[in-house]
Amino acid sequence: xxxxxxxxxxxxxxxxxxxxxxxxxxxxxxxxxxxxxxxxxxxxxxxxxxxxxxxxxxxxxxxxxxxxxxxxxxxxxxxxxxxxxxxxxxxxxxxxxxxxxxxxxxxxxxxxxxxxxx
Numbered sequence: 493x494x495x496x497x498x499x500x501x502x503x504x505x506x507x508x509x510x511x512x513x514x515x516x517x518x519x520x521x522x523x524x525x526x527x528x529x530x531x532x533x534x535x536x537x538x539x540x541x542x543x544x545x546x547x548x549x550x551x552x553x554x555x556x557x558x559x560x561x562x563x564x565x566x567x568x569x570x571x572x573x574x575x576x577x578x579x580x581x582x583x584x585x586x587x588x589x590x591x592x593x594x595x596x597x598x599x600x601x602x603x604x605x606x607x608x609x610x
Contacts, residue, residue: 498557499550499578506530506574513563518555525549526566532574534566542569543577550581 509530516523523537535546
């Protein structure tokens with residue numbers, strides 16, 4: 493779909509209580525978001541599932557996506573409200589960036605002492 497953002501489509505799906513599946517693609521990645529009666533019930537992306545996969549997809553910059561109303565049955569793996577997830581996304585991104593910065597700045601663990609020659 494072109495001309496409308498993924499976050500806008502998600503908000504409309506939620507407000508209108510629609511059931512559908514979204515197939516999203518960005519930068520060689522692909523993922524799926526599954527909605528039932530406006531509720532985000534499941535997501536899959538790059539080996540992730542549930543809420544982690546949903547946040548991964550929501551964090552992609554300008555993804556392309558298709559919406560299908562021929563949805564497949566899904567167990568509910570996500571309890572969070574999709575609108576709340578969109579609101580929490582910037583904070584989650586900051587926390588991930590701070591965490592990766594801390595890991596990169598952490599000193600490497602010292603090498604174990606070598607055994608004396610025998």
